[in-house]
Amino acid sequence: MEFLSVCDESLRRAAAVISGGGLVAFPTETVYGLGGDAFNPAALAKIFEAKGRPRFDPLIVHIAALETLEKMADLSTLADDGREKLAVMSRRLWPGPLTLILPKLKAVPDLATSGLATVAVRFPDHPVAQRLISLSTGAIAAPSANPFGYLSPTRAEHVRDQLGANVDIILDGGPCSVGVESTVLDICGAQPRILRPGGTPKEAIEALIGPVLSDGEIPGGSPVSPGQLKSHYAPRTPLLVYATEDIIALPGEKGEAFLFVDGASRETWLAAQQGNVAEAETNRITVRVLSETGDLLEAAARLFEMLHELDRPAISRIRAQLAPEQGLGAAINDRLRRASCAAR
Numbered sequence: 001m002e003f004l005s006v007c008d009e010s011l012r013r014a015a016a017v018i019s020g021g022g023l024v025a026f027p028t029e030t031v032y033g034l035g036g037d038a039f040n041p042a043a044l045a046k047i048f049e050a051k052g053r054p055r056f057d058p059l060i061v062h063i064a065a066l067e068t069l070e071k072m073a074d075l076s077t078l079a080d081d082g083r084e085k086l087a088v089m090s091r092r093l094w095p096g097p098l099t100l101i102l103p104k105l106k107a108v109p110d111l112a113t114s115g116l117a118t119v120a121v122r123f124p125d126h127p128v129a130q131r132l133i134s135l136s137t138g139a140i141a142a143p144s145a146n147p148f149g150y151l152s153p154t155r156a157e158h159v160r161d162q163l164g165a166n167v168d169i170i171l172d173g174g175p176c177s178v179g180v181e182s183t184v185l186d187i188c189g190a191q192p193r194i195l196r197p198g199g200t201p202k203e204a205i206e207a208l209i210g211p212v213l214s215d216g217e218i219p220g221g222s223p224v225s226p227g228q229l230k231s232h233y234a235p236r237t238p239l240l241v242y243a244t245e246d247i248i249a250l251p252g253e254k255g256e257a258f259l260f261v262d263g264a265s266r267e268t269w270l271a272a273q274q275g276n277v278a279e280a281e282t283n284r285i286t287v288r289v290l291s292e293t294g295d296l297l298e299a300a301a302r303l304f305e306m307l308h309e310l311d312r313p314a315i316s317r318i319r320a321q322l323a324p325e326q327g328l329g330a331a332i333n334d335r336l337r338r339a340s341c342a343a344r
């Protein structure tokens, strides 16, 4: 494995690795991806192998030009208003943290879509991802670059520590700005449906195309999107989630970590601790805040990084505050709930 900082030369080498059927971990605005040529089944097989990922979990194909869509998606089978919605969203929300589920063309290998009749497509808003895609094959299949079920990587070092041996090149482009994965939106059916909340808030989508469903369930069925598996994105350390009014009153125990969404909640909790436990004990509790001002964009960007940092043997338990259920708060809470031990 080579760990390379981004420059023309490393981008060219990484692109050659993709074109030759190898694997490159690369930055996107959401999380790092583990990429291979989307049209090369052998490269796709390597991705599943490297992640220890069940074959039933389909991949997102990343593009860097809208024209590429026509090589992968059969837009003729979309209803008229589906095509209109696609046009509006691809113009206004791409490049960006939005993945669209579209009817698939035969040219896309079944391994990329786990045999589904649909393909997930995303146009990432990151210069390194875009250049890697256009310098190589134009379409890179990439799941998040973490072992299956574990926290997603928001820094190149996370990838190196977790998957290093299984990747040919890791391109270090610094921390990811969005920090949670893309929103996955299925526009094949009569009404668009969010299969995974993520970096594009539901509100932003609805402002453009009207109401979208977000339960993600098919009646009585198995998960539509494996991102819906209840336990996912999980740290090894047990994690519990709390509403604000519950966590601020919760006495901490030494060895525990408290993860707050905003600084004001931490202050309220700290004030209550003085009555609950001796100061010396409070000092042995690890306290972190996702955003001092409670800015949900900043909180999302730091979420996985904080969870990586807190996921270590010295910490017995992580107690995490839920965010307000709006904007990126929906994605933050989705990841926290799946990371919680109650979900296992």
Ligand code: TXA
Pocket (backbone or CB within 6 Å): 028, 030, 031, 032, 033, 034, 057, 058, 059, 060, 097, 099, 101, 113, 116, 118, 119, 120, 122, 124, 142, 143, 144, 145, 180, 181, 182, 183, 184, 195, 196, 224, 225, 226, 227, 228
């Ligand atoms: O932000 C992201 O989306 C990151 C970066 C690397 O782009 N990628 C990512 O990929 O999160 P992954 O593989 O970890 O998650 C892909 C999600 C899964 O929940 C998968 O089930 C869903 O997309 N998905 C992919 N193809 C699908 C399809 N045809 N139908 C329904 N869901 C699909």
Ligand code: MG
Pocket (backbone or CB within 6 Å): 143, 144, 152
């Ligand atoms: Mg993932």
